[in-house]
Amino acid sequence: MKRILLMVSAFSMIACQNNNPQKANEEKTTETVSIDKSDILSADILTSEEQAKLTPEEVLERLKKGNKDFTEDNLTVRNTTERVRKASLGQYPKAVVLSCLDSRVPVEDVFHSGIGNLFVARVAGNIVNDDILGSLEYACKVSGTKVVLVLGHEYCGAIKSAISNVKLGNITTLLDKIQPAVKMAGSKFEGEKTASNEAFVEEVCDANVMVSIEQIRKRSPILKEMEQKGEILIVGAVYNMKTGKVEFFNEL
Template sequence: MRTHTKETQSSMTPEKAIQFLKEGNERFVNNLKANRNLLQQVNETSTGQFPFAVILSCIDSRTSAELIFDQGLGDIFSIRIAGNIVNEDILGSMEFACKAAGSKLVVVLGHTRCGAITGACDHVELGNLTGLLKKVEPAIERETQTQTERNGKNTDFVTHVTENNVHLGMEQVRKQSPILAEMEQNGEIRIIGGMYDVETGRVDFYEA
């Protein structure tokens, strides 16, 4: 499989970009890989890059977007931060990816058994991590199904908060980036969410 060019990126639609990721994850789950010459892709991307998607995911060592979506060099922009939270710098990176570099898809990707989300549910305080985890609090507040044991030991509670955090991330992208919101309204890009299961390797997408 060859790396993306300006031509293939330009002809890519947001819907096709989603399909690319779905097909890549299906290969990953089935322990298959597209045939790529990574050294050739080094040469092909040496003078420029034309990624079709930008993916915000957690720093968790099990959730490398390139691996779980079976993508090669130059295929995706990968933004990683604990808890896949959204901040000004991440929004700026997404705006660069889409408005300046031509990507057609923004994905906010959470994952099961997330240590950052669990820490936020337990109100962990540790240096600069304290401020980061506070950004997860709106997702905790939105979780109203659980009335007792609202902590990191309650797997269902953590899962619900993790899902909320993804949906809130999508909302934040739209509300806090007029550039990306307008691009989505014009059909130039899509903003979607997803949840990676660390036990199965499968990604479930939230396309609304």
């Protein structure tokens, strides 16, 4: 089997034995790591024809498979330079993900995807506004994306701030869009309804994903019609911070 070699250089400083602590000798060591050529993903960027043949259900399964690879560390080395060149000619992503701003949720990595595979719209609390809707419509109606995924996550700071009714500059307006989820979760939750109660925060997180999906369908006739025709799927999921698993709503 063909293999490539990655050369990893390491430097160690060895103190001199001549009573002069200012001097040191630099010893360079090289470690060779071999990787099967079959483990390098040279190109999985979709063409227009390949994207058109995919069904929304197939795309959803690909997302689930990618996340499974991520959680099991079954990852593939990507030829980034080659992908940059190929993606420059056009983009035909299979899905668009509406994710929170949180730095602990690296969306492309979570789905084992690289350059040219996903549209990602990020905003604190994965809320919906006019600009987000326009971006989702562009991804689906113009660029042919087959799945809209609203992705929430555990321990979301925006969710906690909304529960605590934080008021601060433009953050106030953003958090107002999460309040319907706080009310929805609070109407059926038995227990302490505070940001310090992890169980309640999770309930609001789930409700917030559903509110965003509802807003997408309500405020975007384009996406609603595409969903009704079976051209796209609009789904929700929550990222588990402890395991890295994306738990889709039909699996919760």
